Amino acid sequence: MKVLVIGSGGREHAICWALNKSKKVDKIYCSPGNAGTDKIAINANIDVLNFSNLEKFIKKERIDLVIVGPEKPLVNGIVDFLEKRKIKVFGPNKYSSQLEGSKTFTKKICDKYNIPTAKFKIIKNKNNLSKILKTFSLPMVVKADGLAAGKGVYICYHEKDLRIAIDEIFKGKFGLAKKVLVEEFLDGEEMSFFIISDGKTFKVFGTAQDHKKVGEGDIGPNTGGMGSYSPSRLENKILEKKILKKIIRPTLKALKDKNNKFKGFLYAGLMIVKGEPYLIEYNVRMGDPECQTILPRLKTDFFEIINSCINSNLAKINIKWSDKKSLCIVLCAKGYPGNYKSLVNIKKLKKILLKKNEFIFHAGTKIKSSDIISNGGRVLNFTALSESFKLSRDSAIKLIKKLNWKNGFFRKDIGFRVINK
16 A cells, blocks of 8 residues: 655654554655655655645555645645545545634534533634623633644733733734634643544544643743653543543534534543543644654554544454553754744764664654755654653653754653653
């Protein structure tokens, strides 16, 4: 089988790595890919939002299956486009992708189907602010309605912060914004909960904990993710039943009621408050960097799982997991998520020898004249699998120190909630 993976980040490198372990996969392509995928796949420099050119490439190379990594092509309707042309593709269609593409779309489903979530208001201009101040007490959470690469969220403790957040979003900091979501603040612990679905049935696909804030101790602006660990420390059967009953099943029913089947990964960002789950947001793909911690724990052939979804027989697959603890630390370019220098040589990377259960997944990298150089804010993902989160974190940090990349920085406290100092 020939498989094309769409995307260029650490998530896509991890997906290619997992596919590469399958005996049923003969050749992997990645578009556009990065310096890491280049080692195990054929990188194809194609604009993945130009669906017509992508279709020509797929047909030319006789690709059997397409796996879509990032959210933007999904929200733009890549699945609908390829399915109309009889090309097998894994991911949700355009309608279902609104779960991530529009936070107000998801909130309206929560409202109608009694899915537990933070109380909210949708505002269409800055003049609505006075009503908001009468509705909720500070702190409040302000979110851009559309895609914002994990950065369009503000926690506002003062009225001044609230006004700045709403003003920045309406001025287009995260793209064109016609609506802004304002929510009550939920005080609890976050959890990333994943399922995989073939449109008929679904199965749980692991849990993780992401670290969004740029600074140690969870301070500073939001990023696309500074690290993660899997499984979540909150994971247990009682909570899982609540999540499936109160959140996942009602959401899939809402889509079904509109004659839509969800096929792909569904990622529920949750806040757990006194043992009860509340939906913060949905993503319609694997998380990044959560994917880089979940896939190393997977024992079952990843390709067979994806292929079973394409053929609508996921129910026949028994998904098995390692009991080991996985932790990922993201090495970022200095200045991220603000201004940072790119195209910087990562000189020692090729010399680092990885032990069993140690992984380096590339994110913002590319090859230039046989050198590996940085090509983004989040550059490399260092992941380790071991008997404890502490050992995994120690291994990841040791690898980063060996690399000794002067243009990079990282959080040394990833997993602080599960690691005793």
